[in-house]
Amino acid sequence: MNAYTDLFSFVGANLQGSEIRRLFATSMQPDIISFAGGLPDPGSFPAQEVAEAVNKLLQQRGDLYLQYGPSSGTREGIDAAIHRMKNRSIHAEPAQIIMTSGSQQAIDIMTMIFIDPGDVILVEEPTFVGALGTFRNSQARIIGVPMDEQGIDITILKQTLQNAKQENHRVKFLYLIPNFQNPTGLTMSQERRVSVLQIAKEYDFMILEDDPYGELVFNGDLNSVRPLKAQDAEDRVIYTSSFSKIISPGIRLGWVLTAPHIIERFDMAKQMLDVCSNPLMQGLAWELCNSGFLDSHVTQLRRIYKSRADVMLAALQRYMPEGVSWTKPAGGFFIWLTLPRQINALEMLNTALAHNVAYVIGSAFSANSAGENTMRISFCHEQEEIIEKGVYRLAETIKDFISREG
Ligand SMILES: Cc1ncc(COP(=O)(O)O)c(C=O)c1O
Incomplete structure (x- = not known):
């Protein structure tokens, strides 16, 4: 047995x-x-639009779309990610992006690259269960910081960082879901976002910003859910988002945006994990963006x-x-x-x-x-x-x- x-x-x-x-x-x-x-x-x-787009792509270049692709993503996948981020006030260059099999893989690779057993990851309390599982498997020390209506509690965050410093625990990153958080539905206020960026600088840790729901803002006011990444002057934020909630989770397509020297590491890890993200689905994402359908x-x-x-x-x-x-x-x-x-x-x-x-x-x-x-x-x-x-x-x-x- x-x-x-x-x-x-x-x-x-x-x-x-x-x-x-x-x-x-x-x-x-x-x-x-x-x-x-x-x-x-x-x-x-x-389904209809996906079928038409996939059909068109396969008729045009079936040889390319059914082949292995670049591990960091195809030009189309990367352009699709840039297109979505532009809506979110984030300016991105192709060399700063890697396409992933959903944001879950982004979280996984982030953990692989940054975490040794015993390193501290700070999370909102409560937080996304899929990230918790990945963090636990890495043998990280996970510390939850409570939230209120405005998002993560800044006073407790600072206290937690002070305690970690005193105990010589290295805080590697803070994992945040600032918009319509899973599980609470809460959104971090813009003031808090600025404070969190300042604190990250003061205590020198990175931020993993997970933003799969940002575009699903009910009143369409994307300014109210402006990502931390859009205000990140010193490349401290690693941003991930995904097509799962705006096209379909079955296409398994997400991305990461960060500095090129870190993207390089993501790329090497991606090669080992699953070689590349699906080229056909990256072509699809670009078709749906470019035609205006996705908006x-x-x-x-x-x-x-x-x-x-x-x-x-x-x-x-x-x-x-x-x-x-x-x-x-x-x-x-x-x-x-x-x-x-x-x-x-x-x-x-x-x-x-x-x-x-x-x-x-x-x-x-x-x-x-x-x-x-x-x-x-x-x-x-x-x-x-x-x-x-x-x-x-x-x-x-x-x-x-x-x-x-x-
Ligand atoms: C906060 C959060 N991050 C990441 C994911 C993973 O999504 P995917 O891997 O499909 O992009 C989810 C899915 O529910 C989520 O809620």
Whole structure:
């Protein structure tokens, strides 16, 4: 049964599956309304436009698009990334970019390049579970810094840095998701962004800015979600974003922007990991950017997700019992719920499943499994009528659980 497991490496033996994946199996049952996943709305995938563009590319140069490509990315992939970043006030040169298999790979390579066991990575508390998994596997010391409505708490960030300095722990980078954060839906204020850049300079660490949701700002005001990278005078920010949320996650295409001497390292790592990103999908991304389709598609996505978020927020207001609070995202996919202190979201999960509704426990997103009375619910995947019904079930779950516990 356990044959060969004694041959696992330290990392292999200690790999941890994601809490969200485990939940998927249960929440995919047909009767369950799942707010657990973070999957984009499949109804909005531009299948027709993708089919036409792919067809055209293959007819033109099938020999190129089905061949291996440059490990840093094809000219088209890089141009597509530059196109998206221009929308975000970031000016980029091709030599500063590498195309990746999604932002997840960018996080993975970043960790490979910068982290030795014991090095400190600072993260927002809570943060993206996929990044936490990668950081854990690298044997980094992960320290969570709490957030408020404006983003990461600056006073605690400074304290944490002081403590690390006193204990001779090397802080390598701070991992941030400034826009419509996964899991909280919170957006870091522009003032905080400036403060964080100043602190990074003062304490000399890098920032990994992960920005997959920035374009999905409900009111279309991209200035309000201007990335730190757009204000990074000294190349301290390594910026990553992705086509997963604006075209489709299945095309597995993201990118990294940083100084050429660091991109070189990303390039070498990329060669080892998977040789290159998919040339056909890079051609596709450029076709959709260049034709103007993607800009109008993003406008439509904003409408879809805003409308779903509005329905979820209104339903929360209507159905939730006293003592439950939640964030009000200005974009993205997620809302973060805080329950009365005595409620443990993990213990409540079976009650929720009995009420045919699912969520992700908040502690799954915490560096030290904190936040037992919190949960993430997503409005990205379900239709509006279903969202309304699901929030009703969730509110009934909470009332039911409170009455039984109390
Ligand atoms: C904050 C954040 N970063 C990165 C990713 C990874 O996305 P991908 O690898 O599909 O670009 C996700 C996906 O949900 C995410 O929420």
